[in-house]
Amino acid sequence: MASFRSQLIASIMRLTMKKxxxxxxxxxxxxxxxDKMSAMSSRRPLGKYDVxxxxxxxxxxxxxxxADNVILYLHGGAYVIGSPASHxxxxxxxxxxxxxxxxxxxxxxxxxxxxxxxxxxxxAAYKGLLENGEKAEKIIIAGDSAGGxxxxxxxxxxxxxxxxxxxxxxxxxxxxxxxxxxxxxxxKDKVDAMLGRDSLSWFASLYLAGQDAxxxxxxxxxxxxxxxxxxxxxxxGQEVLLDDAVRLNKAAKxxxxxxxxxxxxxxxxxxxxxxxxxxxxxxxxxxxxxFVKNHT
Numbered sequence: 001m002a003s004f005r006s007q008l009i010a011s012i013m014r015l016t017m018k019k020x021x022x023x024x025x026x027x028x029x030x031x032x033x034x035d036k037m038s039a040m041s042s043r044r045p046l047g048k049y050d051v052x053x054x055x056x057x058x059x060x061x062x063x064x065x066x067a068d069n070v071i072l073y074l075h076g077g078a079y080v081i082g083s084p085a086s087h088x089x090x091x092x093x094x095x096x097x098x099x100x101x102x103x104x105x106x107x108x109x110x111x112x113x114x115x116x117x118x119x120x121x122x123x124a125a126y127k128g129l130l131e132n133g134e135k136a137e138k139i140i141i142a143g144d145s146a147g148g149x150x151x152x153x154x155x156x157x158x159x160x161x162x163x164x165x166x167x168x169x170x171x172x173x174x175x176x177x178x179x180x181x182x183x184x185x186x187x188k189d190k191v192d193a194m195l196g197r198d199s200l201s202w203f204a205s206l207y208l209a210g211q212d213a214x215x216x217x218x219x220x221x222x223x224x225x226x227x228x229x230x231x232x233x234x235x236x237g238q239e240v241l242l243d244d245a246v247r248l249n250k251a252a253k254x255x256x257x258x259x260x261x262x263x264x265x266x267x268x269x270x271x272x273x274x275x276x277x278x279x280x281x282x283x284x285x286x287x288x289x290x291f292v293k294n295h296t
Contacts, residue, residue, distance in 0.1 A: 002113030002266030006278045010193040010238070010268045019190070022078070024198025027111060027206065033080045038085060043276060044092040047084070047104075053128020055121045058084035065099020068138045069296045070129060072166070073104045074122055074154070076145030078175070080110050086206040087144070090273050090285070094142070097289025099296070103129070107150075110207040118146075118207075119217050122154040127163065134238045139166040140292050144270045145241070146203075148174025148233075152220035152248065155228045168230040168295035170288055173241050173270045176221045176249055178204045178213040179288060182243025191266040192240045200240070221247050225255035232260050232291045234284055236267030262287070 002010075017037065024030055047058040068293060071094065075087040084091075084104035095102040096177075107121035122141075129139060135285030140246030143151040148171035158165055185197045221244065231252055235245035242263070249261035264271070267280055 002211070003279050006267065006271065006280050009274050009278055013193040013268060016065070018193050018196065021194065022196075022202050025202075027109075028079050031104040034077065034081045034086055036081075041276070042085070042089055044089040047088065047092070050103070051104060052132065053124040054127040055128065057125065058088065058104045058106070060088065060102045060104065061097045062095040062099050062101065064096075067101060068135070069098065069100035069292065070139045071095060071098060071100050071102040071292065072122075072126055072133050072139060072141045072144030073102050074107065074131060074141070074147035074150045075104060076147045076173075076175075077109070077120055078200060079115075079146045079207035082101065082109075082146075087273075090275060093282075093285050094288055096191065097285050098140070098292035099289070100292060101142070111209065112210040114159055115211055115215075116153075116217050118150055119153045119157055122150055122240055123157050123161075126154065126158060126166070129260045130164070136164040136168050138296050140168050140170060140296065141166050142170035142172070143174075144172035144272070144289070146175045149176045149220055149244075150222065152176060152225070153217040155169070156220060156223045156225070157217060158265050165229050166289065168232070171229070171231065171233045171248070172272055173235050173239060174245055175184050175200070175241055176219060176244040176248045178208065178219045182241070182247065184243040184248065185240050188240045188242055189239060191238045191247055193238070195240050195269055197240060221251050225252050225257055228252070228255070228257050230258040230295055232262070232288065234262045234264060235266040236269055236271055238267060241269065
C-alpha cells in the first residue's frame with residue numbers, strides 16, 4: 001500500500017497538475033506552469049551549464065563518488081515542456097545515489113522542433129560525451145516519461161549508426177507508444193494524478209506534426225530492440241503509461257535484452273520527482289543508484 005505522504009501528494013497533484021497540464025493550448029503557458037510548479041519544491045543548487053556535442057545542458061555532481069561514471073539524462077515533459085531546471089532535484093538525487101555525474105540534456109522541444117529533433121539532440125549529446133573522452137562502459141542513459149521513450153529511441157539510433165552503446169539504461173514511467181494503444185490509457189485515466197489521454201494526445205500532435213506515430217523512434221515499443229544494453233524500467237501502478245512500460249518490457253525480453261520491470265503499486269507518474277517528500281520516491285532512486293553502480 002502506498003504511504004500516506006504518497007497518497008496525499010497524488011491527491012494534491014490531481015487537483016493541480018492534472019486539471020491544468022495540457023489544457024491551455026499554448027506551449028509557452030504550459031512551460032511557464034511547469035516551471036512554477038517545479039520552483040515551489042526545488043532545493044538543489046544550479047549545476048554547471050555546458051554544451052556537449054553541440055547540445056546544451058546542465059551537470060549535476062554527486063556529493064560523493066566516482067568522476068568516471070556519467071548519467072546522460074533525458075527529461076520528461078511530453079516533448080513540449082520540461083528542462084534541466086524542472087528535473088534538477090530528481091536527477092541530482094539520482095547522481096548522489098549512483099555516485100556519478102549527471103548531464104541533463106536540454107534538448108529542443110516541440111512545436112518549435114518536431115520529431116525526430118529530440119532524438120537527434122540526444123544522440124549528439126551521447127556522441128559528444130564519447131568525443132570528450134568519456135568511456136561508453138561508464139555511461140548510463142536514463143529518462144522519465146517522454147524522456148523514457150527518448151532513451152529507448154536514442155539506444156536504437158545509436159545501435160543503427162554502429163556507435164558503441166552505453167553500459168545500461170533506465171526508463172522511469174516511459175512514454176513508449178504515441179499511438180495510444182495501451183489499455184491503461186483508458187483504465188487508469190481517472191486515477192492517474194498527472195496525465196490523461198487527452199493532454200498526451202495534444203502534446204503528441206505538436207511533437208509529431210502529422211508524422212507516423214508508430215515510427216520506431218517515436219514509439220519504441222515498435223522498434224527492433226535487439227542488441228541493446230541492460231535496462232531497468234520503473235513505473236507506477238496508478239498511471240496511464242503503465243501498459244507502455246509493461247509492453248516495452250515484453251518487447252525487450254522478446255528481443256533478448258536483459259531487462260528488469262518494477263511496477264510500484266499505488267504510485268503516480270514519475271513519483272521520483274517527489275523523492276524529498278515521498279519515501280517511495282527516495283527508495284526508487286536508491287534502486288536506480290544500485291543499478292547504475294552494478295553496471296558501471
